[in-house]
Amino acid sequence: MQLKRFMFATVLLVASFFSVTAFAQQLEPLPVDPAVRMGTLPNGLTYIVRHNANPKNRANYYIAQKVGSILEEDSQRGLAHFLEHMAFNGTKNFPDKKLIGFLESIGCRFGADLNAYTSFDETVYTIMDAPTDRGKGIIDSCLLIMHDWSNSISLVDKEIDEERGVIHEEWRSRDNAGMRTLTALLPKILPNNKYAERMPIGTMEVVDNFKYKEIKDFYHKWYRPDLQGIIVVGDIDPDYIVAKIKEIFADVPAPKNAAERYFVQVEDNETPIVAMAKDKESTNTILKIMYKHDVLPMEMRGTIVGMMYNFIDQVTSHVINERFEELQRKPTAPFMQAGAADMDYMGIAKTKKALHFIAVPKEGELNPTVEVMATEIRRLKEHGITQSEFDRARTNILKAFETMFNERNNAKNASFCEEYKEFFLNGGYIPGIEVENEMAKALAQQITPAIINEYLKEIITDGKNLVITVEGPEKEGLKYPTEAELQKLYETSFAKSVEAKKEEVADTKLIDKDIKAGKIVKEKKNQKFGATELTLSNGVKVYLKKTDFKDDEIRMTASTHGGTRLYKSASDIKNAKILNSALGLGGLGKFDAIALDRALTGRRVNVSASVGAYTTGISGSSSVQDFETMLQLVYLRFTSIRKDDEAFQTFKNNTIEQLKMKERNPLASLGDSIMVLLYDNNPLFKNLTIEDMNTVSYDRALAMARERFASADGFQFFFVGNFDEAAIKPLIAKYIASLPKGKAVKKMDRTKEPNSRTGMKTMKVQKEMETPTGVVVDFLKAPATYNMKEELTSQILSGVLEQTLVASIREREGGTYSPATGTELADYPKPQVSTYVQFFCDPERAEQLNKIVYDELNAIVKNGVNKEYFDKTVLNIQKRHGEVVRENGYWLNNMKSFFFDGENWVDGYDATLSSITPKDVQNMLSRIMNSGNRLELYFRSAETAKKN
Template sequence: MGKKTAAISLALACAFACLWVPVEASASDKAQRTAPWNSETSDLEADKRIIYGVLPNGLRYAIRHNERPENQVLIRLAVEFGSAAEADNEQGLAHFIEHMAFNGTTNVPEGEMVRKLERLGLSFGADTNASTGYLRTQYKLDLPKSDPQLIDQALFLLRETASEVLFNPEAVERERGVVIAEMRDRENYNFQRARAVNQLFYPDSYFSTRYPIGTLDVLQNAPAERMRALYRRWYTPDRTRLIIVGPVDPVAMEKAILRHFASWRGEGRQLGDLDRCGFDTQRPSGAGVFSHPEVSEAISVEQILADRPRPDTFERALLDLRMQIAAGIIGDRIARKSRREDVPLLGSNIGFSAGFCDQHARVGFAIGSKDGGWRTALPIVEQMVRQAVDHGFGEQEIAEQIQRLDAAFANAVRSESTTTSGAFANVLTNLDDDIVTAADYRQRLWLQLRPFMGADSVSREFAHWFSKLERPQIFLSGRKIDGVTEADILSAFTASRNSAVTPPDLRVAKGWAYSDFGTAGVLVSDTRISDLDIRTLRFANGVRLNLKKTDFEKDRVRWSLRVDGGRMHFTRKDQPLAMFMQGAYVGGGLGAYDADDLRAALAGTTAAPILAVGADHFGGSSAVVRKDLERQLQLLAAMITDPGYRDDAVRLFRRPLAEFYSRLTATPSSALTQGQARVMNGDDLRFVLPPREQLEAADFAALRAVLGDVLATAPIEIGLVGDFDEAEAIAMVARTFGALPMRKAGAGINPAARATQYSGAFGVHILPHRGEANQMAWRRVWPTTDDSDQRLEQTMELLADIVRIRLLDELREKLGATYGAGASSDMSDIYTGRGTFSVGTNGDPKDIDAIEKAVEAVIAEITAAPVDADLFERGRKPSLESYADWRRQNSTWMQIVDQAQTEPERLERFRRNEERFRSITAQDVWEAAKRFLADKPSYIFRATPEAKAAAPAG
């Protein structure tokens, strides 16, 4: 142990000797390469592929070359400034400043920032975004390609954001409505609950007194000058980090960073650390209650303990891993009890963090329970935690968790070379006190620490921390807790603490039971689609297999299983059984394993039990590492040949139904979703949630009767995409699905099952919700058609992108009536003639007339004449740029490989996808808009508060 630590420390000392190495002269003699961020407090080995540096003005940067996706470059600007730094009369201004960064700078007029980004191929929201937290404000740009001019433009815009925001008073006034709309959208019962929790757990800290969204009074009244002063005070180079990840030349990037940011000069004063909070670790137990008609019942138990700083070190890794293992075991124990007994427990998790606010640790647990079930659920989890404290963990339980960690670390090493740039960018942007390490080093570190993960050491570590959970704060929330007092909660906790706990049942390892499915299948057809390099095969029993080998994701194989049937196998009156199957089939386990034993048997693999109910098939899709492909195929074959159909899965399916149905109109969005489906589809249970009693009546006996032999006999098609050996994969499928009995010849789905019809109930529909009185969800929907015409489908998607841009211009930027707006086209590839075009937004009910008039004006504009060249280009540029990488992604290929034999016409659509999109003109978009939107009947949905539900339409 000592030698290992010494070796790491020696390597670190060598790294420190290289601090402040000048960047090579070809880049600049003014920028300096530095040691990795936070390495001065760590004895771990940093990832050597990341270049760190600093400009003379103090701005720090990190650059990592990465080629997944092949062309995309991600740039992040992170400023160490958030709501924790705000004074009373500044609450919410850090977030307001973030908004103003898009509303006029020295060299970019108001309204042009977003347009410039769209012209560069970035979609607002998806590729262009920003966020404000307690301690950090960050701006993100996801560039579609690594073009030097594009990167230069992006850095120019971020430099404008960093120091050149103007805060024109008129622009500030225009943006107030947008910021207040965002506050309104967030201000629901869940946010109210979160505030109450923070006030109990973290009193007098920024967690409970400085929410990033701010206060309404400040947002309504703070002058532009106050924002400008705050911006000048905190947006300084020495508080800013710039991150660039993608297929870039680091030296060229350093030159570009220096060119754009070296001239930035902040006010030059030391502003201190924002992360300051202190808590009384001697507080007596306390409790809080939050009652609301729509909030889910939950209990949070937490105690803050005295601790010390915990930098990212060998010691902390040891602690974190032990506690992770302990939490995993307790979670498994609680899940088994919940599955096997009729208890009102809907979920739970164990919480632990050391080094919280540098001098504290947090221990506790959280519970979700059925309405009114907290008195039963609380002692279950409390006693499970105390059982672990008093009696520890068994060797088999530890072994299962270690298997999972072994696999996780090994898989990370195998896949790191194709890890996406987004993963690296997010880690670097959100880095606090940690150090970024490489996957192979993390595995080596794990192997060093693994011998210290025995049952005794993990048990002692857990007991050290959770034995101190004696004076917690306990927070209860729910809708059926009226009359419950804080004394009641504390009394229930004390009563549980006074109950003795017995040692747990010991786990017994089980071997794998599904390795033999009979004689391996024989191939009767083997061809290759040469231009797409897709290999298609068919076994003697009728099973189809499609292969596409790629190197886009190292050591990862994406798989797809399709068994003909799905919801179309069920009659319309039996659709509740399809929903039941979706929610309970996998939970029933297999013949040889219940769900808990199956999870244990799969420990250390990436194989997962999946069998979903699609519109026209049973099956699913996911990904595994290469070594686990055969286990995944064995598991899938077992799931269709030997399902467990255990009653505990029925009980788990039914348990949350009452709470789920009680909240269908709890928020504007949920009321709109359910109401729209009902209005447009009537009682067609393929598209409408059935009455609760129908789901509660569903069971495996009824399901088996309706399923019949479909899983045993229906045609099967399997798709594999990724990093695998073709001969090995074929042999694996031959030993599993190829060995199954003969499948029926595919007769195809009855065309009648594909027929649908929207109702004729066009016009305005008021959908009451039980949420906040100042919240509304609004949507307008036009029927269109299915996706049989690919070019029309693409045209409608482009129309949606253009309409979205115009709605944001009008509703957000000009009216300030909403935080966001959207438009979408959904054209079915399953149901004949079924499709919709929708526009929607959220807002205050008082603004409904203005919102509807603005939407009507946009639609009138779009249908009156072709859009101008600039708007057309801004709408289509992000899609055009996406083609740079689309064929270098496994997810793209799986869209056609999964049905390469049963739907060969989609191969031709794939071949012509880009060509057809590029051929679409503004005239085409206009013709489509006139065809489906101009003076055409539509549905308008207003999800408004119950008190206003009876308001007259129009």
Template structure:
């Protein structure tokens, strides 16, 4: 599976803002070092391969086995452009212990859905392979470990299989060449200008993919798949001592290459001294969009000081996201959707991205709106009420995760340890992270956020990327137009943000309680049916899937079929409008502010025959 640009999650905040749980840093700051989760067995085998082992029984009778290789597309030579990802594909075409069909047969026999796009990914910096193996048969666990070992050191690279796979990889390139990818490729050459990252998009050069000698592929594997460049992660329903014994038996004696690994070169992105502008058009784009990417040096998430800075970054993201979400609800909004995200890619830089989709043919209106809000934060900062809500929301989210610590899936733990190995990202465990977050939030004031914003999220070290559909009357500005707009925004009067809130309870009067008039057991599922005094029936089923969560669905007969045929479109949109609206004196924005920091979700819907409420 390729990662052609950034491994990023977009946080669309027209309706909701999501908090990122970690930000990638590079150079460590001061303060106490955050320890690794004490439940983890962590060390190095005698050949230099790192290992992480942890027992976890969610799900039961399953174990996650992961091979993390600290090598990706940026390490390719010119005649290998695309071959790091090709190496990933070849791992599923047979190894010395498991010829191709035997590998397929084994993985299928364990119930694993597998393949180069399901059990692995490659990006510019790394390649990661993943297996989920049932543990109710010890031989499966042993064979799973052998597969991982062979991927690390004994992939076959059979000439016939290489030739057959060329077409598969090129087809993946073809399928990925959509409009979004084409404009992203244009923008990345501006973002990463002067660095090898601008030349390596993972999927590579089709000429290399189709014609490169097979030995070029083998050379990448021999050079970079070195024991000291790898970590093996084992998390699941398995005894840690048994897992370590299997690692030592199967990994220590096998290497893809001998001797010390070559020094991994660094390809830093040159600092951006002033705003860069990238404009890309494509006839297949649906809507115009803009992204403002602020660049800052990388900083590893190792110490408490590092973590504090990441908390401040997330608070800014939360508050800025809520502001632009509020703007999108206004009839005069310059954009229909706005979002924020942080990207720790490449490893020696951080990207703080603000984006929006335009609501007409002129993307400059959306850009003006984003630039204005950036400048507003830079000049006036955030209000005390905004900061408190953002703190409450962050703490509520991580507290909820802490309550479910014993329900955390093994795969989630495993990928945390992958980041610990590859990015030096602290992994103390969610309970320790909750306590640390609570401690640090108490020390953060509005002035701390403003200081961070001035240094890292409103500085001139940024790229403004415009993506615009070709033709159909869409205006395509020039670079000079963008820079003139920047000057106009920085010189205009911008008032402080007014954080309007309603200081009232959601319900003026608490509803009068009814009563349960009848209880009926449902023996087959261990549940009950209650009949309430108002005639409603409640089906109750206690579960232990989560420690601190109640889910409900409510429905009644009715639905859109009750309306007139001529009103069908309106009826179908009615539930969506109710969901986006508010309650009582609270409009959608005010209701969102009231509920921020509370783990509650309610959503109405309507089918042809029913009205429903879920949450």
């Protein structure tokens, strides 16, 4: 209903700036990017293929299915998601676990490079960064995997039964307060609608008990080529890929008498729907005010009307979020966060959109939040947006298009795959960024605030299609209005006439004063990094490395010695914990935080400052055009840290609110328990409490921050990216060499840093939980040598342990969904290597599963490392390293490590990795296991919690 009048007006607008012939053409689908090969096989399968060499010698493979949990029968609830799991447990050409084994053998890591997801209306499987330079056999095999996922998943009875436990543990890990309140709300706001009863995880009654035939019936009914799209993007020959797709998928039959792929419609509501849901473990209240409206018809999404609609949506969201950001920065705001987005209704239903206004009220402030939100929504409907708001939004949107255009030759495979996936599943357009950039510039000249305001008047109704929901904690003493009272409060607030938003003219000149430039007093070349080293008149060292990895990116980092460990008093230890927040609260120079954001409209630049335990730093990035702006922000970070008492009071209030919320979530205290286990209540590692927040000093935190940035002497700056060295040197002299010079801080002694607890300790924590849950955390450590070989050995051990635990406590035992493990090398306070293991599970199985973990670790110590796991991990590390060396961030970090930290992580990397043997990994784990340092945490629901 609602969008029809607005869409008609939009079509007339399109017609107004095209000739009759051209107008007819504009309502035709936009052309497909000529770099894309797209087609449909006789059996109905769609393919989309593109050559792209970023990263080089890699390709991504997607199979997107227009199939999800919405298609399940009552007896199949959860089986769309279950089927996704089974796709990794055996197919026709890759029986048992050979599919995962093959992909890991070519360097693709399960979870990171090999994954899938199931939603209400879609299921998507992905293989990422598979090599293309090791023969066509790997390419063919990846396409064969896509083929098997399409039509040849084995669905072996034994594998189905083993997977039931894994799914159950995934449900356990996700059955939190947010999931429970959403599940409670859906039947109220989607009455008599299938979307309300088809959460993809399903019901555990079905998962635990369904007959094998149910999942096989679902698979054969819905997994079929007319609902599937194959997407391949990478360093491949498109002709070969297309030919191979036609060959491999030729035996997948077109469905006979296929069931209709129906789409569940969401009905309009003539009167408002208001619904509330509470949960004892909810940490905060969430208010949503939604205005449902029709989706853009599929046939129009791929035309210029669709592009115009998307542009209008972006402008609208930008302006609304800018308004709410300004409101939430005030100490008197009744909410901590607020914003808006136009998206699928509740993020679920593809057949109905809604303009969502979302706020997180402070405790006890729901009613004032409703009043403020309703007032601001009324302001949008009655007066719309201002010209200055529109101009800022339009400028930022066009800047984003410009950036994508400038980086068009460096776009990653993943970005194209995601774009084409959305196109296949939801319609739209893929003409290429060259076309989109030009059309965006043309549309920006035609769309006006008046058009946006007409759109808002159509969408924001006086009651029809209005839906209001509240999710919040069930807590003694916390009162809520009834649903009728909530509706009345909204309607009363919305009915009041309001003033229009005032026009604002932003000041865009960051620095008013004239800056006297310093000098570059020394320059030399560094052959190791292909960099230029500059010494400035104020003692600053600058390192410049020009790259061609990205056409429109320059990245920066800077460090000096001295950090929060310089401050010893109990009060300063607490003040140090808000220091980094204090640095960013007040804006810079003459600009508060809001004014600074607006001054930077249309500029792609960011600069942040931070103070660590032992060092102080600044980091940032910019487009080529905005490099000078980045340096201006650096200058202000040193010279003009701005105090804003109102901003700090907002920060303080919100932090206290968050701490209150944390107390209601039993799992939120897991991190605190881990820190107690590791550091035994050492104040350096304790999180701030509500009492602490009431005593910290903003003035003292700012004073500490200003001390750390009082002198640039001793700082080392690193710049990596696409710059003209001759052009940026004068800017470096102006903005960095002119920074104040004082006494440089010497490198601090890190050997006195408190170490984590040694010896053996087991800690048990019980919390009341709605869903019985156990969390096990193990932490082990041993002395080490801090060098590249130890670092790479620890990385290999991480990969070996991950595969070991997935195979044992997930696949064999069905005891957990996603075991986490890692091994890390640290250089202070003493060089040491540590391993951690963490997993969620049935609380009654915690000790049993952890015994299995230790049995597996001890088996490696006794019998050696699984050679297959070792080889797969090494190959994955090699593959990742080959990709990151083509990224600016890699060189930025390694230059800093070399020149500032004195650590060389570049020279001899490949040779060192190749020299490491399974015996080295076994020996490292043996040292860790035999060190006598073992900490265990069993965190679980109390006996009085609800039984499963």
